[in-house]
Amino acid sequence: MSAATASVDTNRARPADAIASWSRRNAWVLGLIGLMILLLLFTKAIQPRYGPIPIQGLGTSVLPLALAAVAQAVVVIGGGIDLSIGSMMALTSVISAMLMKNQSDAFGVGVVIGVLVLGVLLGAANGSLVMVTRVPDIVVTLAMSFVWAGLALLIAPRPGGAAVGWLKALVVGPFLNEWIPKAAVVLLVVVAVSWIPISRSRFGLYLYAIGSNRLAAFRSGVPVGRTRVMAYAVTGFFAALAGLSLTASTGIGTPVPGPYTLLSVAAIVLGGVNLAGGRGGVFGPIVGVVVLQLIQTDMTFLSIDSNLALVAQGVILIGVVMVGSLLEMRRRRT
Amino acid sequence: MSAAVTTFRRDPARSMQVLFRDQPVIPLAGLLVVLVIVMQIAQPGIVTLNWANVIVRGAIPLAILAGCQTLTMLTGGIDLSVGAIASMAGFVTATFVNSAGGPAEGILVALVVAMVAGLVTGIGVGVFRVHPLIMTLGMSFIVLGFANVWQLQNVQTGAGVPSMLTALGTGTILGFIPTGLLVFVPLALVILIGLRRTGYGRLLYAVGDNPISARLSGARSWQVLVTLYVISALLAGIAGLLLSGFTNTASVSLADSSVLPSVAAAVIGGTSIMGGRGGYGGSMVGALILSVLAALLTVLGLPEASRQIVFGAIIVIVAAAYTRVTAEG
Secondary structure, eight states, X not given: OHXXXXXXXXXXXXXXXXXXXXXXXXXXXXXXXHHHHHHHHHHHHHOTTOOHHHHHHHHXXXXXXXXXXXXXXXXXXXXXXXXXXXXXXXXXXHHHHHHHTTOOHHHHHHHHHHHHHHHHHHHHHHHHHHHHHOOOHHHHHHHHHHHHHHHHHHHOSSSBOOOOHHHHHHHSSEESEEEEEHHHHHHHHHHHHHHHHHHHSHHHHHHHHHHHOHHHHHHTTOOHXXXXXXXXXXXHHHHXXXXXXXXXXXXXXXXXXXXXXXXXXXXXXXXXOOTTSSOOOSHHHHHHHHHHHHHHHHHHHTTOOHHHHHHHHHHHHHHHHHHHHHHHHHHHHO | OHHHHHHHHHOHHHHHHHHHHHXXXXXXXXXXXXXXXXXXXXXXXXXXXHHHHHHHHHHHHHHHHHHHHHHHHHTTOXXXXXXXXXXXXXXXXXXXXXXXXXXXXXXXXXXXXXXXXXXXXXXXXXXXXXXXHHHHHHHHHHHHHHHHHHHHHTTTTOOOXXXXXXXXXXXXXXXXXXXXXXXXXXXXXXHHHHHHHSHHHHHHHHHXXXXXXXXXXXXXXXXXXXXXXXXXXXXXXXXXXXXHHHHTOOOTTTTGGGHHHHHHHHHHTTOOTTSSOOOHHHHHHHHHXXXXXXXXXXXXXXXXXXXXXXXXXXXXXXXXHHHHHHHHO
């Protein structure tokens, strides 16, 4: 909804106004990018040797969580929440690692495509259950997280499998310039190629509409049920991508879900997505993931106990949301 | 009024719905009995007093944690910090076992820390209007982080679960009554009576059912919420103490795996996550059902993986059944 009106505004307004209104609308993400740059500079200041190699490592290590955050952002924008993302990642990661073991590169391409399709199906299953049972999203996806994690354990009782060479090479090392991690390029390309067309499509419009006011959307003729199922399917797609990136970066498939579900919720909130739905994008959450990771890195460099870094993550998460809701309260009052 | 009553009586399907909606404990108890019978058929002779004892004492910590979820869900919230707080309580108590004050000092410290964490959560949710999911999630990071720091400082001094807690967790009275019930029964009575008979209990329902009308009727919802999260954290701390006694281990991740089952127990028990509907009776039976179910699946020889799948499927089915019944009733 907002996307359409916004683009009309920018066409009419003068360039300077357009930039001003664009930055006003994206103030949160711009602030977050500023915070990320400050953190990078700070990291360089406290650790002069922080250079290209750690930057490349940063790219590789944030990739799974960044994709998980994108997955969570899509469904939350549509007014839902998916607590099974971590389990879907474990399932897709295990399946891809098992299938790719001792296989050729060409077969690996087939596996990647197959796993992405599987991700869409898993997500669609979540969404259909939410629709058919009319049980709150949080309960259904919580229960399904058991199911997907159980399936992952059935397929591989212990970590194993392998990733084909090109998949591993895709997420490690630099791209063109030694300062640009290949993983970051892969992330941006994948998200840009898949999310931008989605968000500009009719479905994208419907997604924001049902997220901001489901009843109003329904009365305006938005197919609410179909849109919600599709939102979950897109989330499943990104969760499968996150699972593949786990396989790629670790080289094996692990059947036990990592902490990604809850961290993805943290990252999207930090990235400016409103948990009530209807507001936010997917690039903010990606920056949010990088910020969270950088804070952890900095605390390691400052030789602060890594456990206090966990505390800091919690404090930041709560602090960000508190500031956000205070701003919201003030805006409503004025 | 009287007309409505007679229609309920004359239509059996409708009266079933009303029964499900108003007294979920009765059909749930039926489900529990069915599960126990299936258990007996699957492995004849397994259902004994001793077996019941094991099931009940395993279900006690889960039932207390389900209490945390029930209370918070009544106001439309959820408490994901119960796992971290429970683990922390068990662990902190264990590190105090050799101190001058003995286990009592440890328990006191653990519960006070838990309540402080709950107070902060409550202020965040009640005063600053942070979404409970986020607030309790963030709090669980904070508690876990501090517990880890505490663990590093106490590695040398050594730690052990106080014998008092192992006795509470694993002991029996007269050979078949779990000792943990000595703690659980009073707690459960306080929650049950508190929810039904006290003003505070009704305020929880009011705030969850319709926050605006609750505010207009003079309820100070921030006070209700702050108190609620302190109570929830205290309950989680007590559950952690019992859990560390039951398993005879003290670890900072002891209760992590109980968080989602505790939500499941409350949902199975008929408490709506949207707030305003539910009660503790159903949650207790829900926790028992989950424990019996886990035991049943083990007896059937299913691996852990299949157990998880069945677990998840049952939660969806039961929740769907509730939603159907309550929406049409």
